[in-house]
Amino acid sequence: MPHRRRSLNPTLPPPPPAAAGAFHLAADDTRLPLLADYALLQSAAVSSVVDAAPASAEWSAGSAFTASSDAATTTASSTATALGSSQLMTATEEAGGRDTWVRRAREGYYLQLSLAIRLTSQAFLAGAPAPPELLLGCGPGDAGDGADDPEAVSYRLWVNGCLSWGDKIAHGFYNIMGIDPHLWAMCNAAEEGRRLPSLAALRAVDATESSLEVVLVDKGADSVLLDLERRALDLVRALGATLELVRRLAVLVSDHMGGALRSEDGDLYMRWKAVSKQLRKRQKCIVVPIGGLSIGFCRHRAILFKELADFIGLPCRIAQGCKYCSAPHRSSCLVKIDSERRYVREYVVDLVVEPGRISCPDSSINGQLLSAVPSPFKTSCKVGSGNYTTPVASWNQRIVDERRNTVLSNSHYSVARCCVVEENSVQVASKEGLLPKCGQITQNGNCNGMSVLDVSAQLKAMDISAENGNKENVPGATLPKRLSIEPSLAVDWLEISWEELELKERVGAGSFGTVYRADWHGSDVAVKVLTDQDVGEAQLKEFVREIAIMKRVRHPNVVLFMGAVTKCPHLSIVTEYLPRGSLFRLINKAANGEMLDLKRRLRMALDVAKGINYLHCLNPPIVHWDLKTPNMLVDKNWSVKVGDFGLSRFKANTFISSKSVAGTPEWMAPEFLRGEPSNEKCDVYSFGVILWELLTMQQPWSGLGPAQVVGAVAFQNRRLPIPKDTSPELAALVESCWDDDPRQRPSFSSIVDTLKKCLKALLGGS
Numbered sequence: 001m002p003h004r005r006r007s008l009n010p011t012l013p014p015p016p017p018a019a020a021g022a023f024h025l026a027a028d029d030t031r032l033p034l035l036a037d038y039a040l041l042q043s044a045a046v047s048s049v050v051d052a053a054p055a056s057a058e059w060s061a062g063s064a065f066t067a068s069s070d071a072a073t074t075t076a077s078s079t080a081t082a083l084g085s086s087q088l089m090t091a092t093e094e095a096g097g098r099d100t101w102v103r104r105a106r107e108g109y110y111l112q113l114s115l116a117i118r119l120t121s122q123a124f125l126a127g128a129p130a131p132p133e134l135l136l137g138c139g140p141g142d143a144g145d146g147a148d149d150p151e152a153v154s155y156r157l158w159v160n161g162c163l164s165w166g167d168k169i170a171h172g173f174y175n176i177m178g179i180d181p182h183l184w185a186m187c188n189a190a191e192e193g194r195r196l197p198s199l200a201a202l203r204a205v206d207a208t209e210s211s212l213e214v215v216l217v218d219k220g221a222d223s224v225l226l227d228l229e230r231r232a233l234d235l236v237r238a239l240g241a242t243l244e245l246v247r248r249l250a251v252l253v254s255d256h257m258g259g260a261l262r263s264e265d266g267d268l269y270m271r272w273k274a275v276s277k278q279l280r281k282r283q284k285c286i287v288v289p290i291g292g293l294s295i296g297f298c299r300h301r302a303i304l305f306k307e308l309a310d311f312i313g314l315p316c317r318i319a320q321g322c323k324y325c326s327a328p329h330r331s332s333c334l335v336k337i338d339s340e341r342r343y344v345r346e347y348v349v350d351l352v353v354e355p356g357r358i359s360c361p362d363s364s365i366n367g368q369l370l371s372a373v374p375s376p377f378k379t380s381c382k383v384g385s386g387n388y389t390t391p392v393a394s395w396n397q398r399i400v401d402e403r404r405n406t407v408l409s410n411s412h413y414s415v416a417r418c419c420v421v422e423e424n425s426v427q428v429a430s431k432e433g434l435l436p437k438c439g440q441i442t443q444n445g446n447c448n449g450m451s452v453l454d455v456s457a458q459l460k461a462m463d464i465s466a467e468n469g470n471k472e473n474v475p476g477a478t479l480p481k482r483l484s485i486e487p488s489l490a491v492d493w494l495e496i497s498w499e500e501l502e503l504k505e506r507v508g509a510g511s512f513g514t515v516y517r518a519d520w521h522g523s524d525v526a527v528k529v530l531t532d533q534d535v536g537e538a539q540l541k542e543f544v545r546e547i548a549i550m551k552r553v554r555h556p557n558v559v560l561f562m563g564a565v566t567k568c569p570h571l572s573i574v575t576e577y578l579p580r581g582s583l584f585r586l587i588n589k590a591a592n593g594e595m596l597d598l599k600r601r602l603r604m605a606l607d608v609a610k611g612i613n614y615l616h617c618l619n620p621p622i623v624h625w626d627l628k629t630p631n632m633l634v635d636k637n638w639s640v641k642v643g644d645f646g647l648s649r650f651k652a653n654t655f656i657s658s659k660s661v662a663g664t665p666e667w668m669a670p671e672f673l674r675g676e677p678s679n680e681k682c683d684v685y686s687f688g689v690i691l692w693e694l695l696t697m698q699q700p701w702s703g704l705g706p707a708q709v710v711g712a713v714a715f716q717n718r719r720l721p722i723p724k725d726t727s728p729e730l731a732a733l734v735e736s737c738w739d740d741d742p743r744q745r746p747s748f749s750s751i752v753d754t755l756k757k758c759l760k761a762l763l764g765g766s
């Protein structure tokens with residue numbers, strides 16, 4: 001069945017008339033591209049590709065675009081290589097015609113090119129403004145492009161984690177913590193002309209719903225900062241440009257931000273979190289003035305120190321890394337000073353444990369991290385680990401990884417998974433006429449232009465609650481429309497005491513917890529101990545709400561939730577234990593090939609379909625969003641049960657580098673990967689991949705990295721090859737699940753029917 005083509009990146013211009021020759025960026029042209037340049041760059045590059053693309057099957061995306069600057073070359077060619085040539089060549093075979101191939105190649109390449117150019121331009125923008133040797137004592141305006149522009153400087157610290165001598169922290173500078181610059185860059189259209197979220201957008205983020213933190217240098221309203229500046233000025237007048245000045249300035253900063261830290265940084269970080277919470281609560285805003293921070297860890301101290309240093313003309317830079325801290329955003333300050341009136345030297349200033357202590361950069365004050373200041377838009381290298389990641393791979397991983405996290409309200413990826421409770425609320429509201437005809441709640445959390453959070457807040461204000469029974473195993477059985485129990489009450493009937501659990505062996509680990517087999521009053525159970533035990537009150541309530549819902553979900557093909565440990569530091573989820581482990585492991589264990597004959601595999605597929613059908617038929621439906629064989633568990637009778645659903649909101653709020661999310665675009669629907677509005681038909685696509693695995697006993701997209709899978713599925717419309725000997729009914733079923741148009745994909749009830757027929761035919765024939 002041919003797949004419907006969708007238009008590719010709408011931001012790309014239509015191909016201009018052909019112009020011969022590849023586009024070259026001059027080697028010495030490293031200035032920051034303006035938006036106009038960007039448009040030119042884009043169209044010039046596209047025109048060169050239009051010419052070059054159809055020439056031969058040997059043509060490779062990487063060779064058509066040549067940008068001579070380091071960053072451009074690295075980014076563009078690795079993007080093109082990661083997503084391009086091999087897949088384009090395969091497209092020839094699949095399309096079976098030169099014209100189709102040419103069109104597909106061209107479209108695919110336009111998209112890759114656009115991404116490459118975006119990343120490249122971001123890499124340029126992240127660059128330091130001027131060579132360091134010019135900058136001792138330089139005044140404003142001396143430093144080169146963007147050195148005085150608070151937004152440019154904010155951007156550089158956000159992206160690079162460091163600031164050079166030439167960057168000046170001035171009024172309007174802000175430091176963002178909690179939004180990944182890669183993700184933001186890719187989610188926000190280039191033509192908006194923004195390199196980082198605007199202050200206005202950040203100010204609009206609800207402080208109670210977000211863990212983002214923005215520290216602002218606001219000389220207009222921050223009287224404490226003005227006072228610190230005055231004191232810094234007094235110091236420089238009294239001491240001149242001396243090491244004593246540096247010491248005293250460091251002490252000034254440290255005293256203002258909580259003093260010297262005696263023990264490990266964990267203490268400081270915890271104190272900072274408490275202060276930050278209070279501040280944000282008081283201000284009802286995630287943007288806080290730097291003078292308002294009575295506690296600050298190394299990044300805050302570095303910013304304040306540099307601001308004061310810049311104010312009094314003391315050359316200062318912020319480097320990535322801190323000897324004491326393990327928190328994200330580690331930073332240290334260096335100053336450049338002519339202490340002996342003979343030559344200028346660079347010193348590292350301790351702002352944390354021994355404020356005012358000054359050392360040479362080659363001391364161990366910052367470990368090995370001091371000079372390792374890679375831009376995330378350039379090839380990154382973990383110091384000492386030997387692990388290298390390409391920017392494209394890490395970008396793609398992060399996109400997939402972070403799509404569950406709230407970024408900003410205008411991001412395609414914000415609120416990527418709806419909270420079940422809130423989903424319920426919206427649908428109840430819709431049914432009860434409380435909202436103007438409710439559209440489908442989309443994967444990005446919007447409904448009729450309102451965010452789910454907005455809708456939920458409205459509903460909470462209206463105090464909607466509805467309750468009805470849950471009829472086990474009956475499609476269409478209803479859940480309570482909205483959980484009306486207060487979390488505090490809910491705890492009573494799902495709480496499992498940690499002491500009652502006798503932990504046995506570790507059976508696996510996922511993105512937000514480690515799973516153990518355990519004994520609970522003589523029964524085998526699986527206990528998933530959450531990785532992040534440092535959760536706030538609101539998150540804990542959310543956790544309890546979601547597991548309270550999950551506890552009411554009962555079906556023979558859905559993993560049974562038994563309860564939870566809701567006390568830190570043992571937050572855990574307890575489910576039935578399935579001794580055969582995940583379907584993924586079974587399929588990929590060679591020895592299982594014989595045990596899993598086609599009949600058994602079809603039964604397994606039917607089990608999965610029944611489990612999901614049950615979830616989808618609930619009122620309101622539960623969409624899994626993360627269906628994959630590692631989440632399907634197998635009991636001793638070879639029955640398969642769907643696990644790992646729910647807790648979406650809790651996962652979203654728990655920022656953990658997600659191995660599984662980052663690594664599983666293989667099962668994700670193209671629209672989901674593209675960050676477009678998605679619905680329950682995402683689960684249908686994923687089921688198609690599971691069925692394919694069961695039919696072929698192979699890993700989906702083996703040999704391709706996550707970035708390549710994203711490119712192939714989401715942007716090149718490629719699908720896994722269905723073996724020729726597959727029965728036509730099953731082949732048609734798989735293909736229909738993978739239709740590019742989600743509306744054309746079958747429902748799970750129809751999938752169940754088709755599988756039953758196939759199984760019947762197989763049994764009849766055997």
Ligand SMILES: Nc1ncnc2c1ncn2[C@@H]1O[C@H](COP(=O)(O)OP(=O)(O)OP(=O)(O)O)[C@@H](O)[C@H]1O
Nearest residue numbers: 507508509510511515526576577578581582630660
């Ligand atoms: N109830 C269970 N019974 C037996 N084994 C289980 C059970 N739950 C999980 N496991 C095993 O533990 C592994 C990790 O499970 P977990 O749900 O934490 O991670 P995941 O599904 O692989 O990743 P993620 O949660 O990030 O999607 C599973 O792959 C499975 O092998």
